[in-house]
Amino acid sequence: MIFVPLPFVVALLLLIFLAAMLRSDEPGKGLRPFLALVFLCAVQSIIVGLRWGYDVEILRYVLPVLASCLPSLVLASFRSLIHREEAAGSARWLHATPPLGIIVLLLLSPSLIDGALIVLFVGYALALVKLGRAGPDGLDEARFDGAHAAHRALLIAAAALCVSALFDLAIFLDFQWARGTNAALVASNANLLGLLFLGLTAIVAARARPLPTSAVNIDQASSLAAKDREVLDRIDHLLAEQRLSRDENLTLSRLARRAGVPARQISGAVNRLARKNVSQYINDFRIAEACRLLRETDLSVTAAMLESGFQTKSNFNREFRRVTSLSPASWRERNRSSPS
Incomplete structure (x- = not known):
């Protein structure tokens, strides 16, 4: 079956990319969200392959939980390009609630999961757009040489989240109208978005994040x-x-x-x-x-x-x-x- 190898090939590419990032200049704290995002995409690719390629039914409970973690990691990655004082906002613990909410829905009302994921992805897309309203200068932890590229990547990531929401909608409608006949094909294409996220965030991490240097005291005169x-x-x-x-x-x-x-x-x-x-x-x-x-x-x-x-x-x-x-x-x- 042609579909089966695709998610595993994507996962292999992601893991190779992750290894390259880890072998490069010493990963600083600001790179952690990018590394976590790459790893999550790789894990999700493997599970998509097992779920739709080998019909491992039990994994259908795992996929929505992993998917709900993706938008917050994308947002955290780009927030790492903003100084903490500028990025202060809502409590960080709020970003842990989406996977918890999905778990609750799995137990109480599974039919609402697709709608919840669509709202989640669109909501975080809007949060990314809001984060980028200040333009390249708003990414004050990005190197000047890469700030414009980082800002463009931020906007593309927001668009990609919206596209991912459309894929979730397509899978939901396929199960409603065609009993999931095309779900595997749609899911495999949606899985490629993980590679898109990787490309965006890897570019930002490699080209926009500055190399670690000694801290400079802030003159508050x-x-x-x-x-x-x-x-x-x-x-x-x-x-x-x-x-x-x-x-x-x-x-x-x-x-x-x-x-x-x-x-x-x-x-x-x-x-x-x-x-x-x-x-x-x-x-x-x-x-x-x-x-x-x-x-x-x-x-x-x-x-x-x-x-x-x-x-x-x-x-x-x-x-x-x-x-x-x-x-x-x-x-x-x-x-x-x-x-x-």
Whole structure:
């Protein structure tokens, strides 16, 4: 039966991906939700294969409980990209209630489980959208180089949760109208969403989470209430004089700690005075340094990209064109210093 191997192949890929994440840079506390999500997707893939491929009937009680854990882990993963003070909200224990609620429904009213899962997935999708309303700057624990990609992944994850809810609805209707004739096919396709979640969260974990560094003491002096110009002057000094803009692991949260100024105050000062978001403001410094290297040295474009603080060519090329309206190679050709 063609369907049978698919969930197990997906599970194997997820476990390989998980092993690669664990072997990479030392996993910090912020990576734990991503790792847990990958592991949950792998376990769920295996159980889907056993349930629908080998008709292990008893596992039909396990699948909805595991499915109810998925949305809260997706939300926790993206919340790990927000400083704790900014992410404070409802009590964490509330996110443990969905699986408990599903267990209660399994015992008392199994017919309501599909509807409960649909409401759960859509509800967490809306929570993700609310989390992303502040834009890339809201993900202040993400590296500036990956904040935009992380924000896009957040929105795609919200959409994927909605699609998963549609799959649950399709399975429910199939049992109502066709006695579950197509349930196995629908379930196998829905299982691939786990791989989608993996791709999204793995990208965020690998590219947006900064590498572990030593903690920096937060200066809580009177400068916290400084005016926008004073804040921007302090940030400019850090970025230019101390070359902080070249730190590929720089985040809004770390910049705030170095400057001794709240993250929101930095974001507000940049928005009001520079008419840009913080990511663009940082990248302006990085592009200026890249231009200097391209003009004054023989470094390759890639080497200049890395030296100036960028980590991905796509982001570097996009930001370079935003600032100069040229590609790095074209800019170098036009502006290379003439030999004396």
